[in-house]
Amino acid sequence: MPPTIDPARLRRRLEELAQIGRTPEGGVTRLSYRAEHAAAVRLAARWMGEAGATPGVDAWGNLHGLVPGAEAGLPPVAAGSHLDTVPNGGIFDGALGVVAAIEAAQALRDAGAHLARPLLLLGFAEEEGTSFGVGCLGSLAVVGRAPAPETIHDHEGVTVAALLRAFDPGVARVPLPPAMAAYLELHIEQGPVLASRGVPLAAVEAIVGIERAVFTFRGQANHAGTTPMDARRDALWGAADLVAQVRDLARGTEGRAVATVGRLSVSPGATNVVPGAVEMTVEIRSAEVPILETLRAAVEQAGRTSAGRYELGLEMTAWRAEPPVPLDGNVRASIEQAAGDLGWPIMTMPSWAGHDAKILCARAPAGMIFVPSDRGISHSPEEHTSWEDAARGAQVLCRTIERLAA
Numbered sequence: 001m002p003p004t005i006d007p008a009r010l011r012r013r014l015e016e017l018a019q020i021g022r023t024p025e026g027g028v029t030r031l032s033y034r035a036e037h038a039a040a041v042r043l044a045a046r047w048m049g050e051a052g053a054t055p056g057v058d059a060w061g062n063l064h065g066l067v068p069g070a071e072a073g074l075p076p077v078a079a080g081s082h083l084d085t086v087p088n089g090g091i092f093d094g095a096l097g098v099v100a101a102i103e104a105a106q107a108l109r110d111a112g113a114h115l116a117r118p119l120l121l122l123g124f125a126e127e128e129g130t131s132f133g134v135g136c137l138g139s140l141a142v143v144g145r146a147p148a149p150e151t152i153h154d155h156e157g158v159t160v161a162a163l164l165r166a167f168d169p170g171v172a173r174v175p176l177p178p179a180m181a182a183y184l185e186l187h188i189e190q191g192p193v194l195a196s197r198g199v200p201l202a203a204v205e206a207i208v209g210i211e212r213a214v215f216t217f218r219g220q221a222n223h224a225g226t227t228p229m230d231a232r233r234d235a236l237w238g239a240a241d242l243v244a245q246v247r248d249l250a251r252g253t254e255g256r257a258v259a260t261v262g263r264l265s266v267s268p269g270a271t272n273v274v275p276g277a278v279e280m281t282v283e284i285r286s287a288e289v290p291i292l293e294t295l296r297a298a299v300e301q302a303g304r305t306s307a308g309r310y311e312l313g314l315e316m317t318a319w320r321a322e323p324p325v326p327l328d329g330n331v332r333a334s335i336e337q338a339a340g341d342l343g344w345p346i347m348t349m350p351s352w353a354g355h356d357a358k359i360l361c362a363r364a365p366a367g368m369i370f371v372p373s374d375r376g377i378s379h380s381p382e383e384h385t386s387w388e389d390a391a392r393g394a395q396v397l398c399r400t401i402e403r404l405a406a
Contacts, residue, residue, distance in 0.1 A: 003104075003111040003398055007391035010103045014390070017043060017099065018091035027088035027381030032126035032137075033061055033163035040083045041169035044098055044123050051105040053121050056174025060141035060149075061167050063098075063123035064176050067105055069405065071116045075179040077405040078364065079104065079397060080122025081187060082138070082356060086130050090383025096371075096390055097186045098123040104398035115405040117181055124356050132160060139359035142176060180364035182331055182404050185357045186397045187368060188385050192376025193349060200392055201346040203335040204368035207358040208287045208350055209324035211296060214279060215242060215303050218313035221268055221276025232274055236266055238306040238314070239278040245302040246282055249295060257286035257295050258352065287324045287350040324350075325358045331367030331404070338399035344392060353378075369393055369400070 020039045021030035030036045041063045045055035053065030063083065066076065081097025101121045108115065124142075129135030132152045137160075140146040149161035189195075194202055219233035243261045250259035263281040282299055286292045296319060307314035332348070339346040349370070357366045371393035374384040 003107040003113050003402060005100075005103045005107045005391060005394045005398055007387065009106075010099060010391055010394055011387050013047060013099045013103070014091060014095060017095050021085065023088050023381065025088055025381045028085045028091055029087045029089070030083065030085040031087075031131050032084045033131075033160070033167045037061070037084060037125065038167060038169040041123065041171060044083065044102065045169070045171045047099075047102045048105075048121050051102050051121070052109045053105060053119070055171055057169060057171045058141075058174065058176050059164070060138050060146065061125035061164060062138045062142065062176065063171065064174070065121040066177065067109070067119040067121070069115050069118040074117045075181045076118035076120035076177060077182050077184070077401055078120040078122055078180045078360075079184040079186075079401055080124065081185050082124040082127030084126055084128050084130070086128050086379045088381060089379050090381065092188045092383055092385050092390070093190065093378055094127060094187075096188060096385070096393070100186045100390070100394035100397050103394050104401050107398050108402060113402055115402070117405040119401060119405060120177060120180065127356055135354055136356055136359045139356040143359055143362040145359070145362075180360070182328070183357060183360040183364045183366040184331070184397060184400055184404075185355060185366070185368045186393045187355060187370060188373045188378060188383070189370040190353050190373055190376070190378035192373070194370060194372035195374060195376060197347070199345055199347050200372065200389055201339050201344055201396060202349045202370035203332045203339075203346055204327055204351045204357075204370060205332060205348045206287045206324055206326045206350045207355060208285045208352050209289065209292050209322055210283065210285050210354065211292055211319045211321045212281060212283045213319045214281050214317040215239070216277060216279045216315040217307060218277050218315070219275065219310070222274045224272045224274055227274055233311050234274050235278040235312055236275040237310045238312045239264060239280050241306040241309060242280070242303050245306065246299060249298050249302065250284070253286070253291055253295065256288060257284060257291050259284045259295065259299070285352060289324060292324075322354070325361050327357065327361065327367050328365035331365050334403045335367050335369055335396065335400050338396050338403060341399055342395060344396070367400075369396055
């Protein structure tokens with residue numbers, strides 16, 4: 001019998017994992033290094049053991065489980081995702097990739113599949129960046145790029161180092177293997193493309209670059225009742241003007257970029273005071289470096305134009321840039337061949353969200369499999385992927401592992 005995942009077991013495990021950190025709204029809050037994260041690690045480690053893996057947790061709280069291969073000395077094929085969530089997030093983001101990797105290992109074991117290479121199952125910590133402002137912290141640690149744990153803290157001032165000292169999921173502390181032959185990650189798309197096109201699967205070709213900068217408009221705080229409209233230097237007018245221009249500039253790329261103003265702070269922030277200063281963060285994303293460069297320059301010019309229009313001062317920070325990362329072409333071809341083996345259509349597309357695979361590219365050839373997100377909703381209790389689509393993605397993951405590890 002070819003290795004076949006068990007859709008009922010996949011669903012049962014995802015639903016069980018979703019009970020850890022369940023919110024009244026039906027979402028999940030599982031913040032890294034807290035009690036809920038420890039419980040999730042403990043549960044997933046038990047499932048890894050049932051699939052024939054020896055589980056461990058590394059110094060940064062990353063769960064891993066190693067299934068031996070038939071030939072000694074070969075680096076493992078790795079598969080997984082992350083166990084943390086955003087506050088009140090969905091049950092599939094990250095969790096699907098972890099549980100599907102375990103399910104694939106179980107299916108391969110049950111079928112007696114001959115794998116020359118070991119299989120490394122992974123459940124990363126702190127992918128979301130919710131607690132400490134550093135996304136993909138667990139995978140950054142794996143590739144040696146994480147900040148020192150003593151230098152990162154949450155909004156209450158508690159450091160990662162302190163939380164790690166207290167983190168006790170009841171799993172042996174074991175370092176990760178030093179090398180990987182490949183890394184695979186199954187994930188929900190978190191956008192509407194697959195669902196709108198009626199395509200059940202995608203092989204990800206690249207993970208978009210992300211650039212952020214802070215724009216601060218400075219005007220003159222003044223009395224909101226006694227200051228005539230034509231005598232105002234309202235900093236919020238400049239910020240509002242730039243918000244609209246950012247929207248139009250991104251829409252002008254015809255789907256090749258997105259842009260967001262997700263944070264805006266008005267000072268002094270009183271109902272009866274003309275805003276004297278406004279600080280806003282602009283984020284742009286694209287899989288194409290030339291588009292990022294063009295959009296970045298256009299946003300800067302738009303900021304200067306907005307400031308000049310309303311006689312405001314403008315300060316711009318340097319852009320914090322994460323360049324686009326192409327995923328491995330050979331791994332992507334294996335994913336496409338696996339879908340073809342199973343008779344399912346598959347498309348290629350970029351990922352507009354960041355993922356651990358983007359970081360793991362520094363360690364091993366990496367690839368990602370997407371399955372549809374209903375209505376394109378994610379990071380919400382309304383996040384949903386059909387159980388049929390989830391099982392299909394897990395089966396393609398299993399077949400791809402079999403190809404790469406054989």
